[in-house]
Amino acid sequence: MEEQLYKYLTDETTVTEKDKLFDQINASEKSRQEYARLQVLTALSSMASQRGDEEWSSRKMHELYEKVNRKKYRNLIFNMLRYASVILLAVAGTWLMTKYGTGSGQSFHTQVDVPAGQRVHITLADGTKVWLSPRTKVIVPNEFNKDNRIIELDGEGYFSVCKDPQRPFIVKTQKYDVKVLGTKFNVFAYSESPRFETDLVEGSVHVYNRENQDDSMILKPNEKAYLENNCLVKISHVFDNEEYLKNGIFRFAGVPFSEILNYLSLWYNVKFELNRATNLDRKVSGKFRQSDEIEYILKALQGVHKFKFRIHENDNRIEIY
Numbered sequence: 172m173e174e175q176l177y178k179y180l181t182d183e184t185t186v187t188e189k190d191k192l193f194d195q196i197n198a199s200e201k202s203r204q205e206y207a208r209l210q211v212l213t214a215l216s217s218m219a220s221q222r223g224d225e226e227w228s229s230r231k232m233h234e235l236y237e238k239v240n241r242k243k244y245r246n247l248i249f250n251m252l253r254y255a256s257v258i259l260l261a262v263a264g265t266w267l268m269t270k271y272g273t274g275s276g277q278s279f280h281t282q283v284d285v286p287a288g289q290r291v292h293i294t295l296a297d298g299t300k301v302w303l304s305p306r307t308k309v310i311v312p313n314e315f316n317k318d319n320r321i322i323e324l325d326g327e328g329y330f331s332v333c334k335d336p337q338r339p340f341i342v343k344t345q346k347y348d349v350k351v352l353g354t355k356f357n358v359f360a361y362s363e364s365p366r367f368e369t370d371l372v373e374g375s376v377h378v379y380n381r382e383n384q385d386d387s388m389i390l391k392p393n394e395k396a397y398l399e400n401n402c403l404v405k406i407s408h409v410f411d412n413e414e415y416l417k418n419g420i421f422r423f424a425g426v427p428f429s430e431i432l433n434y435l436s437l438w439y440n441v442k443f444e445l446n447r448a449t450n451l452d453r454k455v456s457g458k459f460r461q462s463d464e465i466e467y468i469l470k471a472l473q474g475v476h477k478f479k480f481r482i483h484e485n486d487n488r489i490e491i492y
Contacts, residue, residue: 279312279313279314280310280311280312280313281310281311281312281313282308282309282310283303283307283308283309283311284308285303285304285305285306285307285308285326286305286306287305287306287438287439287440288305288438288439288461288462288463288464288465289305289461289462290302290303290304290305290419290461290462291303291307292417293309293311295311295315295320295322296311296312296313296314296315297315297320297333297335297338297340298333299320299330299331299332299333299340300330300331301328301329301330301331302328302329302416302417303326303327303328304326304327304328304416304438304461305326305437305438305439305461306326306361306437306438306439306440307324307325307326307327307328307361308324308325308326309322309323309324309325309326309328310322310323311323315338316338317337317338318338319338319339319340319341320335320338320339320340320341321341321343322341322342322343323342323343323344324342324343324344324358324360325344325345325360325361325362326360326361327357327358327359327360327361328342328357328358329355329356329357329413329416329417330342330351330354330355330356330357330358331355332351332352332353332354332355332356332374333353334352334353335352335353336352336353339351339352340352340353342358344358344360344367345360345362346367346380346381346382347360347367347369347378347379347380347381347403348378348379348381349369349376349377349378350376350377350378350379351374351375351376351377352374352375353374354371354372354373354374354375354376355371355372355373355374355413356369356370356371356372356374356376356390357369357370357372357410357412357416361437363437364433364437365398366397366398366433367397367398368395368396368397368398369390369395369396369397370395370408370410371390371391371392371393371394371395371410372392372393372410372413373392374392375389375390375391375392376389376390377389377390378390378396378403380403386402386403387403388403388405390405393407393408393409393410394406394407394408395407395408395410415458419460419461419462420458420459420460420461421434421458421459421460421461422457422458423455423456423457423458424456425454425455425456426454426455426456427451427452427453427454427455428449428450428451428452428453428454428455428472428476428478429451429452431455431472432445432451432491435465435468435469438461439465440487441465441487441488441489442487442488442489443488443489443490443491444488444489444490444491445491445492446490446491446492448492449478449491449492450476450477450478453476455472455475455476457471457472457475459471465482465489466482469489478491478492479491479492480492
């Protein structure tokens with residue numbers, strides 16, 4: 172089974188092999204513990220895959236394996252992961268849903284608020300599937316009207332939209348809207364962040380500024396729209412994170428440490444206080460579940476980047492030094 176786990180964690184399993192593996196994992200507590208152990212080791216290894224780090228990574232991985240094989244360290248790792256949802260293929264934690272009427276009360280909407288460190292998968296009235304990242308808010312009508320399908324997004328969502336040429340699907344964000352007929356795409360648009368991105372997987376989308384129609388563009392598959400100097404720009408970009416997002420896994424390669432902290436700040440509602448000596452430009456690679464506790468994510472990052480941290484739980488502050 173260990174060999175199968177390694178193949179899964181390195182993305183080498185087929186769909187059939189993956190289903191069989193998770194049946195085995197769910198069958199016993201020992202299998203779940205082994206999966207948790209290998210997940211940590213794989214994450215640490217992948218985060219050190221940058222050029223020049225291979226020898227260091229190999230040495231550190233060997234040291235970690237030696238520690239894991241000793242009972243006291245093995246128990247420590249298992250205890251660290253006791254809260255992680257490492258078995259679930261679809262992570263759908265506790266979330267808040269409220270319903271309210273608008274206008275004369277004839278139109279009802281649902282607001283979904285995803286908690287920090289959780290992900291939510293929802294299916295809309297038209298069959299469209301949406302995967303929401305931590306601390307995302309969406310407002311959707313309980314029933315779409317005959318002219319369009321409009322939802323409001325504050326956060327990040329991956330959309331698989333059911334095709335309906337007569338009713339365009341529109342994702343409204345704080346400043347930009349994304350209009351489609353039927354396609355797959357990802358939108359990153361937290362109101363508390365200046366960052367806005369749309370990645371197109373298939374089909375086509377129209378991204379536009381509601382206040383300035385000249386600030387708009389049409390995306391084709393494997394293109395990305397993002398803000399530069401407060402205007403939309405477009406680049407070729409292969410979005411290969413679909414399965415990871417569906418399973419609540421954040422994967423990154425060669426990303427500055429500062430950018431990872433920005434993501435964590437949004438997803439976990441924490442504020443980082445940075446020491447001047449901290450190397451924020453250091454590029455790291457790896458993956459972790461968005462449902463993992465932030466303490467464990469930071470400990471994994473320490474495996475490839477030298478820094479210390481102190482968590483102040485009373486006011487959601489984390490010192491990085």
